[in-house]
Amino acid sequence: MTAPLLDVSNLTIRFPTGTPVADLGFAVGEGETVAVVGESGSGKSLTALAIMRLLPRTARTTSGGIRFQGRDLLALPEPEMRRVRGRKIAMIFQEPMTSLNPVLTIGKQIAEVLRLHEGLSSEAARKRSIQLLDLVRVADPHLRVDDFPHRLSGGMRQRAMIAMAVACGPKLLIADEPTTALDVTIQAQVLDLLDRLRRELGMALVLITHDLGIVGQWADRVVVMYAGRGAEEADATRLLDDPLHPYTRGLLAASPRLDARLHYTAGPLREIPGSIASALGEPGCPFVPRCPMALPTCRTKPPPLEEIRPGRLIACPPTLALERADAAAVGR
Amino acid sequence: MTTAIEIAPQPEVSGRALRAFLRNPAAMLASGFLVFVTAVAFAAPLIYPEDPLSMVARPFLWPGQNPQFPLGSDSLGRDVAAGLVWGSRISLIIGIAAMALGVSIGVVIGATAGYFGGRIDDGLVRLVEIFQTTPSFLMLIVLVAIAEPRVESITVGIALVTWPTIARLVRAEFRSLREKDFVTAARGLGYGHLRIIFIEILPNALPPIIVTSSVIVASAILMESALSFMGLGDPNRISWGSMIGANRETLRTTWYLTAVPGVAIVLTVLALNMIGDALNDALNPRLSAER
Amino acid sequence: MLEGRRLLRVLRRTVIQAVPTILGIVILNFLLLKLAPGDAADVMAGEFGAATEETMAMLRQRFGLDVPVLQQLLAYLSNLAQFSLGQSPRYGMPVSELIGQRLPSTLMLMGMALAIAFGLGIALGTAMALTAGRWPDRLLSVVSLIFYSVPGFWIGLMLIVLFSVKLGWLPSGGQETIGAGLTGFDYILDRLKHMILPATSLALFYVAIYGRLTRAAVLEVASQDYVRTAAAKGLPPLAITLRHIVRNALLPVTTLAGIHLGGILGGAVVVETVYSWPGLGRLAFESVMRRDFNVLLGVLLLSSFLVIIANTLVDLLHAWLDPRVEVR
Numbered sequence: 001m002t003a004p005l006l007d008v009s010n011l012t013i014r015f016p017t018g019t020p021v022a023d024l025g026f027a028v029g030e031g032e033t034v035a036v037v038g039e040s041g042s043g044k045s046l047t048a049l050a051i052m053r054l055l056p057r058t059a060r061t062t063s064g065g066i067r068f069q070g071r072d073l074l075a076l077p078e079p080e081m082r083r084v085r086g087r088k089i090a091m092i093f094q095e096p097m098t099s100l101n102p103v104l105t106i107g108k109q110i111a112e113v114l115r116l117h118e119g120l121s122s123e124a125a126r127k128r129s130i131q132l133l134d135l136v137r138v139a140d141p142h143l144r145v146d147d148f149p150h151r152l153s154g155g156m157r158q159r160a161m162i163a164m165a166v167a168c169g170p171k172l173l174i175a176d177e178p179t180t181a182l183d184v185t186i187q188a189q190v191l192d193l194l195d196r197l198r199r200e201l202g203m204a205l206v207l208i209t210h211d212l213g214i215v216g217q218w219a220d221r222v223v224v225m226y227a228g229r230g231a232e233e234a235d236a237t238r239l240l241d242d243p244l245h246p247y248t249r250g251l252l253a254a255s256p257r258l259d260a261r262l263h264y265t266a267g268p269l270r271e272i273p274g275s276i277a278s279a280l281g282e283p284g285c286p287f288v289p290r291c292p293m294a295l296p297t298c299r300t301k302p303p304p305l306e307e308i309r310p311g312r313l314i315a316c317p318p319t320l321a322l323e324r325a326d327a328a329a330v331g332r
Numbered sequence: 333m334t335t336a337i338e339i340a341p342q343p344e345v346s347g348r349a350l351r352a353f354l355r356n357p358a359a360m361l362a363s364g365f366l367v368f369v370t371a372v373a374f375a376a377p378l379i380y381p382e383d384p385l386s387m388v389a390r391p392f393l394w395p396g397q398n399p400q401f402p403l404g405s406d407s408l409g410r411d412v413a414a415g416l417v418w419g420s421r422i423s424l425i426i427g428i429a430a431m432a433l434g435v436s437i438g439v440v441i442g443a444t445a446g447y448f449g450g451r452i453d454d455g456l457v458r459l460v461e462i463f464q465t466t467p468s469f470l471m472l473i474v475l476v477a478i479a480e481p482r483v484e485s486i487t488v489g490i491a492l493v494t495w496p497t498i499a500r501l502v503r504a505e506f507r508s509l510r511e512k513d514f515v516t517a518a519r520g521l522g523y524g525h526l527r528i529i530f531i532e533i534l535p536n537a538l539p540p541i542i543v544t545s546s547v548i549v550a551s552a553i554l555m556e557s558a559l560s561f562m563g564l565g566d567p568n569r570i571s572w573g574s575m576i577g578a579n580r581e582t583l584r585t586t587w588y589l590t591a592v593p594g595v596a597i598v599l600t601v602l603a604l605n606m607i608g609d610a611l612n613d614a615l616n617p618r619l620s621a622e623r
Numbered sequence: 624m625l626e627g628r629r630l631l632r633v634l635r636r637t638v639i640q641a642v643p644t645i646l647g648i649v650i651l652n653f654l655l656l657k658l659a660p661g662d663a664a665d666v667m668a669g670e671f672g673a674a675t676e677e678t679m680a681m682l683r684q685r686f687g688l689d690v691p692v693l694q695q696l697l698a699y700l701s702n703l704a705q706f707s708l709g710q711s712p713r714y715g716m717p718v719s720e721l722i723g724q725r726l727p728s729t730l731m732l733m734g735m736a737l738a739i740a741f742g743l744g745i746a747l748g749t750a751m752a753l754t755a756g757r758w759p760d761r762l763l764s765v766v767s768l769i770f771y772s773v774p775g776f777w778i779g780l781m782l783i784v785l786f787s788v789k790l791g792w793l794p795s796g797g798q799e800t801i802g803a804g805l806t807g808f809d810y811i812l813d814r815l816k817h818m819i820l821p822a823t824s825l826a827l828f829y830v831a832i833y834g835r836l837t838r839a840a841v842l843e844v845a846s847q848d849y850v851r852t853a854a855a856k857g858l859p860p861l862a863i864t865l866r867h868i869v870r871n872a873l874l875p876v877t878t879l880a881g882i883h884l885g886g887i888l889g890g891a892v893v894v895e896t897v898y899s900w901p902g903l904g905r906l907a908f909e910s911v912m913r914r915d916f917n918v919l920l921g922v923l924l925l926s927s928f929l930v931i932i933a934n935t936l937v938d939l940l941h942a943w944l945d946p947r948v949e950v951r
Binding site for chain 2: 643644647648651652655656658768769771772773774775776777780781783784788882885886888889890892893896904907908911912919922923926927930931934
Binding site for chain 3: 079087112116
């Protein structure tokens with residue numbers, strides 16, 4: 001197996017007030033779509049910002065490395081890192097309403113990144129911006145290029161954000177809740193667009209979402225996060241067919257589906273009791289306060305992600321023990 | 333903002349604000365200085381029983397030259413230290429009285445406009461606009477010159493050019509507060525307009541008014557000193573501004589005569605502005621978290 | 624095209640709103656001045672020694688001071704409608720001519736002061752915000768608070784002591800070296816030298832105001848999502864600050880410039896006195912002392928008019944800087 005495009009290992013993010021991400025690890029291969037799933041407060045957006053090295057100044061990224069194309073991003077000097085941002089790794093954000101500068105036209109904002117990284121003249125950058133708007137299926141791109149963000153709908157703005165992000169043909173696009181702020185009808189269009197661009201431009205996609213419902217159709221692999229730690233990692237279809245971690249199961253039971261696998265949620269939606277805030281100060285597994293199958297040993301130290309089958313990892317010793325017992329029984 | 337805060341805002345909020353204010357070293361330093369200035373102003377007749385405008389020494393004594401006149405004497409042989417002590421009275425009296433009057437006018441007009449809205453609001457906003465379009469210091473000079481410069485006329489004049497600031501502020505506060513649940517509740521209970529304005533809404537609009545008031549005292553002191561400097565002060569009272577104005581002619585040689593009263597003005601005004609800042613930080617913790 | 628039409632709409636709205644304000648100012652000021660005890664005739668009579676009742680009556684009649692106040696007001700308004708500000712009894716010339724002589728020097732002084740206030744204030748505020756909470760911010764905050772607390776006339780005098788008397792670098796008053804016969808570049812340099820101290824004295828207070836406003840605005844804008852977007856594009860910090868932060872932070876800062884113009888005009892009265900600057904503020908002060916109410920009224924009107932023009936320009940600037948501004 002060749003080295004992955006992005007390899008995050010043992011990532012810990014500390015603030016003066018706490019440690020929202022601890023010991024997180026996952027990898028993204030070339031051209032692959034990895035969904036990072038978790039409820040709000042699980043640290044998934046911070047993880048994205050840590051990869052871009054855009055965390056607030058008070059944050060400390062300790063231990064762990066973030067290797068991209070074999071280079072450790074955490075060790076790059078800031079000017080080097082700026083050549084990575086927007087050119088090798090691009091990012092789009094949750095709120096297209098506030099993520100665009102209100103006083104610059106769409107065209108100028110797209111052109112800015114082209115002029116910076118590709119050294120295009122302003123005229124060439126403008127032409128390219130129009131092509132990019134066309135690429136992301138914005139109608140009348142030669143008119144929209146001179147529009148200010150407030151004149152565009154949310155979906156159009158997110159398309160403009162995407163055009164800006166893919167302008168320099170990045171190898172990796174991080175999409176942080178790209179559709180959360182949009183109408184349901186627009187969500188699928190934007191996700192389809194991202195998926196098409198991924199294929200056409202040969203980039204990998206990290207799709208950060210709280211919505212397991214969109215994972216099946218648009219992701220190859222899924223990383224489930226809970227309270228800043230990895231809970232489960234698996235192929236998207238496997239995960240949905242056979243969730244193992246009690247949190248993933250609870251999450252799945254609480255998710256309506258966008259895709260065709262309706263039979264999983266034919267029953268009523270159930271919610272997971274408790275909230276993610278209860279994980280604060282928990283010395284062991286952060287999910288213990290809400291977990292139906294917690295054992296006394298779960299409270300002693302946080303469980304590591306362990307592989308049960310190739311490509312399938314889970315951080316839950318009781319489940320792991322059950323699975324291994326099952327496998328042994330089948331083997332016998 | 334939760335309903336709990338809206339219904340019973342006062343004790344909890346002001347307790348925390350007071351503690352924040354007391355913990356601010358700059359605010360304590362500034363308050364200490366103002367207490368000192370106030371004490372000096374009250375004790376002026378005890379410290380310097382003689383008229384500060386009378387000639388007591390040889391003219392143009394430099395500070396330290398004669399221990400009896402630690403800050404020296406001016407061209408007419410008046411004791412600079414005595415002038416400083418007596419001048420503090422004028423600054424404080426006019427600063428505080430003009431603020432009180434200006435804030436009262438501003439609160440009444442701003443509250444009326446903001447609470448009733450509609451035509452009353454339109455008319456009052458227009459009035460505020462007229463006052464704010466005329467350069468206020470020019471207006472003040474005209475007012476004081478017309479009414480003959482005396483402490484009373486200067487105070488009223490400063491109040492008349494100051495109230496629009498408060499009125500705008502109070503109007504904005506009232507416009508947002510009148511939509512809140514506790515006001516609707518008070519209306520439902522059949523309270524009169526006066527009661528709703530002064531007992532229900534005004535206490536909730538106080539924090540920004542308090543902050544602005546301390547800044548207004550500072551700017552009133554600045555305006556008074558500028559008027560006195562221009563020769564439009566009360567001719568029978570010594571003030572820091574008139575000391576500067578009177579000794580302007582000899583600026584080239586005896587510059588300390590203008591420097592000393594100026595330092596007194598700067599320190600007093602600075603102290604008031606520091607208190608204004610500290611009050612702002614204490615009453616708006618959200619903004620000060622960024623500091 | 625579209626942009627131009629939007630700006631025109633903003634302009635029209637502002638102008639329509641200004642008309643009743645101007646009318647209100649005329650009436651208010653006129654009535655205020657009529658409240659004053661004594662008129663130009665009294666002062667002139669006082670200066671020339673005792674005057675008989677007949678002379679006084681004659682003077683009043685000549686200046687139109689002998690008719691009822693309302694009639695005087697109507698006469699003034701009808702004059703105004705023909706763009707005439709009346710005659711000055713004291714100077715014996717049309718008020719507009721008198722003002723016209725003084726206006727350019729005051730405008731220059733104010734323009735320079737505003738430029739200093741904006742330039743220095745925005746730089747100061749940005750520097751404070753970018754170092755928020757650390758020592759440069761604390762130091763500059765103290766400096767700006769001191770600027771905010773210093774009387775303009777006093778700092779003017781102190782600057783004279785330092786830069787004219789002690790160091791001898793800059794002139795202590797006037798607006799040009801009289802009788803030097805300078806031309807071309809030397810002349811401009813001479814005028815500039817005369818302007819530095821008065822403009823600085825006038826500007827310091829506003830440097831502090833804009834500094835504090837900019838600091839708050841920059842901090843506010845710096846936490847916006849689009850600034851994070853700009854960083855995610857790989858832009859260097861300077862480009863982020865200038866293109867994305869400061870430009871947006873200027874919006875709330877510029878809105879106040881119109882109102883401040885009135886304050887600067889008021890401050891000019893004092894600073895012009897300190898530097899014997901032959902401007903409008905000086906004229907206003909002299910005419911107060913001489914009860915030359917036609918001139919005073921003219922100056923008051925003109926300064927209000929200047930404030931309104933400034934407000935209009937600010938509105939247009941605002942509409943230009945912020946594409947979201949639309950006519951409601």
